Every structure is written in C-alpha cells, then in structure tokens.
Amino acid sequence: MATRRNTISIRSDEVEILKQLYLEFRFPSDQYRRRHRELLRFTEAWNGLTNRSDSSGELLHFIITQRKQKKWPTFGGTHHKLASMPDDFLSPREWVILREIYDEMLIPLEMGSDNLAYDDLLAQQLSREFRDRAGRTVYGRLLFCAIMTRRKRGEWSTLPQSREANPNEPRMRPFGDIDSIAS
Incomplete structure (x- = not known):
C-alpha cells in the first residue's frame, strides 16, 4: 500500500537560506539524484548554516x-549542465538484472518514481x-535515475491504479507523485 511522505518543516527564514544556498550551488534539483557528491556537499552546507540535521533525501523532497x-x-x-546518462551505462545483462530488481523490490512498494530518489535507505x-546479483557496485541513486529514465519512456512497468472504480478489474497507469495520491 502506498504511503504518503511528509515534507520536513522548515521555518520561513530557513527557507530563504535554503533558496540562496540552492542558487549558489547552481545544480537543479533533478540533477542531485545523479550528483551524489554535490548533494552531500549541499546537505552538509545546509545543516552547517542552520544547525539542523536533515538528510539529503528530506532536503531533496522539500x-x-x-x-x-x-x-x-x-x-x-x-x-x-549534466550530460545525459548513456544507455550503455549498464550492460544488457545488467539492465535485465535491474529490471528484475525493479519488478520484485520496488513495484510492490507502490512508490512513485520521484519518491524513490528521496529514500536514502x-x-x-x-x-x-544490484551488487549481489550483478557483481558490480553502482550507487543506488544512479540506479534510480536509470529506472526513472526507462519508466518515463514507457518501457517499464507502472503502478496499479486504485481499484475503487472497479475492484474486479486491475488497471495500470503511469507513476504519479506519491504526495498527490490519497493514502
């Protein structure tokens, strides 16, 4: 069952600090999913400036x-600017493995693709x-980016739509933002 992810609470004066920091770093929020080091630097700078202890995922979600x-x-x-991820980032065998993991591990969670990027664990x-199956270590957020690219192209599975309209007929729809789906 899908769960609603709550956004962290940030005071208005802190929001202004966060906006200024964001503009100073000059990385669009969508790029942080593939820029792990920059996201960690951004989070450390934010927590240092505000004496907070927010995670990278919480900040990105906010x-x-x-x-x-x-x-x-x-x-x-x-x-x-960020170069696009080439399809040969993973071998054909690794794409098959990632697809299996996606179907087995992520689809049952019923999380929209955007929310995958916020979950550090x-x-x-x-x-x-992925490392256990493919024998290669790849940073999880890069794998999320690869998943989202395939999902947004319509090449990979979608979440089942709510069956309230017709409980006997499973329907499929593209991922949406989990925050806009009622729990």
Whole structure:
C-alpha cells in the first residue's frame, strides 16, 4: 500500500537560506539524484548554516515539492549542465538484472518514481541488491535515475491504479507523485 511522505518543516527564514544556498550551488534539483557528491556537499552546507540535521533525501523532497508548487527559484539557464546518462551505462545483462530488481523490490512498494530518489535507505538496499546479483557496485541513486529514465519512456512497468472504480478489474497507469495520491 502506498504511503504518503511528509515534507520536513522548515521555518520561513530557513527557507530563504535554503533558496540562496540552492542558487549558489547552481545544480537543479533533478540533477542531485545523479550528483551524489554535490548533494552531500549541499546537505552538509545546509545543516552547517542552520544547525539542523536533515538528510539529503528530506532536503531533496522539500525542494522538489516546493518546485512543483511553483514556490522555488529557477536558474534561468545559468545552472550547471549534466550530460545525459548513456544507455550503455549498464550492460544488457545488467539492465535485465535491474529490471528484475525493479519488478520484485520496488513495484510492490507502490512508490512513485520521484519518491524513490528521496529514500536514502532504499537507495542503499537497491545498490546492495544490484551488487549481489550483478557483481558490480553502482550507487543506488544512479540506479534510480536509470529506472526513472526507462519508466518515463514507457518501457517499464507502472503502478496499479486504485481499484475503487472497479475492484474486479486491475488497471495500470503511469507513476504519479506519491504526495498527490490519497493514502
């Protein structure tokens, strides 16, 4: 069953600090999923400035939630560019393994693809499972990016839609933002 992820509470003066820090780092929120070191630096800077102890996942969730509500600053094209992830990032065999893990481990959680990126423990679990099966260590957030790319292209499975309309007929729909789905 899908669960609603709560956004951390940040005072308005701290939100302004977070926005300024975000603009200073110049990495769009979606890029942090693939820029692990920069996300850690950003989180450490934030926690140091505010004397807080927020996780990277909590900060990223807050920022993306604000962005989706049009309450977050943009860069106007002055952000750091990120090359797209090539399909040969994983071998054909590794793509099959990742797909199996996705179907077995992530689909049953009924989490929208955006929310996968906020879960630090799930990223670690995904990385370990991939390493155990593929024999190669790949950072979990990079695997999440690969999953989201395939999912957004329509190449991979979707979450089952709520069966309230017709409980006897399973229906499929693309992932949505888990925060917009009623629990």
